[in-house]
Amino acid sequence: MSTSTPTPARFLDYEKSLACIHCGLCLSSCPTYLETGDENDSPRGRIYLMRAVQDGRLALGETVVTHIDRCLGCRACEAVCPSGVQYGNLLEHTRDHVEKNFARGAFQNLLRRVAIEKVFPNRALMKMALLPARFTNWLGAGSLLPKFAREALALVPDDVSAGDLPERSLTCRGGDRRSGRVGFIRGCVMDVMFGPTNLNSVRLLNAAGYDVVTPPSQGCCGALHAHNGNLAQARIAAQANIVAFEKLDLDAIIINAAGCGSTLKEYGHLLAADPAWAERGKKFSAKVKDLTEFLVANWPDFHSALRTPRSALKVTYHDACHLAHAQRITQPPRVLVKTVAGKNFVELPESDLCCGSAGTYNLTEPEMAARLQHRKTENILRTKADLVVTSNPGCLLQIRAGLKKAGSPARVMHIADYLAEALGVS
Ligand code: SF4
């Protein structure tokens, strides 16, 4: 690794970086600060580091990069900040600056530039990459691998299943009960590992009265690149998706993965400096809705479609960071889960504290990810829930692996699967 000489660099929007008034109200919401107690692992400390690098008071060295890398990008700090600090924006621009100016070791480069940026967003490559992992799991040979590989392998589920969604899926209500037409984003990880969940999401939308269009020309939303410090590639991904959807006459564009949803809702910001794309980005983002917020707003008689009798399973809900903090959506998924579970619903302590998945964080920062996974697992065990429902594939895999490690029989389900099963449409 190398260290550059401190020189002023313009990578942050200066106004945005000055908004922090150092009040410290965000500290108790920051998972990494809660774990380490180190101010440099807090939002306030990181903003200070970012500004010091920008002002040329601090070199972009290993220490600074360690604290920036250790940030989950969960944006819990942003949701509680009284000063309206746009922490996610500051972090993305800092990471972009880090990746352009800091020389990482060979392993981190391979992980970030190849695995995360090239393999994950590519359906065929990701399917191929999963084969040896699943084979090793099947052989039970994971224990022979080093710790890092074991942790990564534990995330790969046995029941990976890709999906081939039809380009058009018509509502089963038909006739005058058709409520409208929506687009569907199939995602990268969702498409390759959670095919049945995508299918259930479309079935739910159909049951709610909506025709669903899934344009085959859509691609990765750009979240993997944006969170990994490659804003240029994230912009290219955003433009491709705008082109894929903008000519369709849609009431909304639906996403069932929280991490993708927050990036899709921010295309307007991502493309703001490009006059050819800024307005198109804004229009696209205005149509993006998380599956749960859309269902709650547009399916008033959801409860009457439920199967009876209800399951007796005790159910809890984990808030995905990019749904709860980045999109501020906490009630719609709860409304839906509580409608199904009734008195069997139990709140999860620290439900909106990151589980350590944070996109690809559990691959780049496995140590902190494991600490947060353990914390989440302990909280779940305290509820004695039989089932954990969540709304993001990364959280689902991370929590499932944590419960397995703890020897717990509790199941983890994506909310689309949970609802589809309860309605009998899965
Ligand atoms: S980020 Fe917001 S909450 Fe945190 S110290 Fe700064 S102003 Fe206060």
Ligand code: SF4
């Ligand atoms: S994004 Fe999350 S981990 Fe990063 S500083 Fe904010 S609260 Fe802490």
